[in-house]
Amino acid sequence: MPESLFYPASYIVMAEAEPDLSTFENKTGLAEDMKFLASMPELCDVTFLVGDTREPVCAVKAVLAARSRVFHKMLYQPTGQQHQTLIIEEFEPDVFRQLIEYIHTGCVTLQPRTLLGVMNAADYYGLDELRRACAGFVQCCINVDTVCALLASAERYIQYKCTKSLVQKVLEFVDEHGNEVLNLGSFTLLPQHVVRLILARDELQADEFTKFQAALMWGKKYCDNNPNPNLKEVIGNFLEYIxxxxxxxxxxxxxxxxxxxxxxxxxxxxxxxxxxxxxxxxxxxxxx
Known part of the structure; x- marks a missing residue:
């Protein structure tokens, strides 16, 4: 029976023309090697000092420039220096490190704690495919276990447009699961104005005693972490919302x-x- 009944014509031509060729890919191995490369400063030619703590993050300029026009413009200026050192204040070290890992390897593990930061960093540096991946992951990862981490990270990046659109979705989830969220230990880690924003929402589906207990729990945690606080004064900031x-x-x-x-x-x-x-x-x- 003719082979053309089983295979497309294009396949037959390629097989006849190049019968001894085979494509081998080792993308995982390449990604691991590139990830290892960033951990070896002697092989990198740019160092970023990131965040308030100025943590060093090393990278290869050519890779960054090839993947991001923003980095290309930033890095390829006439400086005359073999190894550049740049300060990055817009993003936290963990966030920027994940961004560099993605640029080098094409892979990154998204997690709620740094998700909004990575999404905004991707937007800032023109990595649209990573930004879209982060936005899609946010939609499916909002749950009781992650909601406070998302809100806490949103505080750091609230000035970015990507954050503003997603914070509303997170708050809507809080509204629908009010009693559960207010009882979370991680609720005490939220900034005071975020706690006030949540307690003040008319849409919040939580009973008033649970709201009081959440304010009390937050106040005690605040007093534990700050010198000479007055619990009554701290709680007083929330009473109007109960x-x-x-x-x-x-x-x-x-x-x-x-x-x-x-x-x-x-x-x-x-x-x-x-x-x-x-x-x-x-x-x-x-x-x-």
């Missing part, structure tokens, strides 16, 4: 009032409102 009248009276008196952190008049107003609601449901909410 509707104490929605916390059951027995919980207010047993769990909240004994702590001495919530002003007495707020507790009394909340109790008075609950009493009024029982007798006259149409009464208005008192000002706390």
């Amino acid at each position: 509707q104490f009248h929605k916390i059951p009276a027995n919980v207010l008196m047993r769990e909240v009032h004994p702590l001495g952190l919530v002003p007495y008049h707020i507790i009394m107003n909340a109790l008075a409102y609950q009493t009024q609601q029982v007798s006259t449901p149409e009464n208005c909410l008192p000002i706390e």
Whole structure:
């Protein structure tokens, strides 16, 4: 039976013309070698001092310039120096190191802690394929375990356009899983203004006592990490976002009032409102 019934004509021509050729690829080996190259300063010709700590990250100029027009413009200026040293303040060392690893090897392991930084660095240096990969990964990696890490890293890169669009998606996830997120230990690692932003959201699906406990947990962690703090003053920054009248009276008196952190008049107003609601449901909410 004719071979043309089984194989495309193009394949037959190639096989007849070059029967002894075979393509061998070792992309993984190449990536590993290039990754190892960046760990050997003597083989690199540019050193970046990255972040506030000025951590050194070494690279090969030719590789960076070939992969990124931004790096090409940055690195190939008439300096007359064999080995360049440049300061990078825009990104954290871990983020920049991952970016350089990707440029050298074509591979990088994306992780929630550095994801937003890598995405913005990719955008900044014109690596569109990496930026798209990061944006796609964010969509599928937002969960209870990663949400606080994503929000914490967003604080560092909030001035970049990529961050702003994704923070809203993360906050929407927080809204839908409010009670779970507020009970996370990692919630205490968020900046104060992010905690206030979350507690103030009307869309947040969390009960008021859970919100109070989250504020208390955050305040205790803050006091542990800072000298001479006043827990009552720290908690005071969050009280306006908690509707104490929605916390059951027995919980207010047993769990909240004994702590001495919530002003007495707020507790009394909340109790008075609950009493009024029982007798006259149409009464208005008192000002706390």
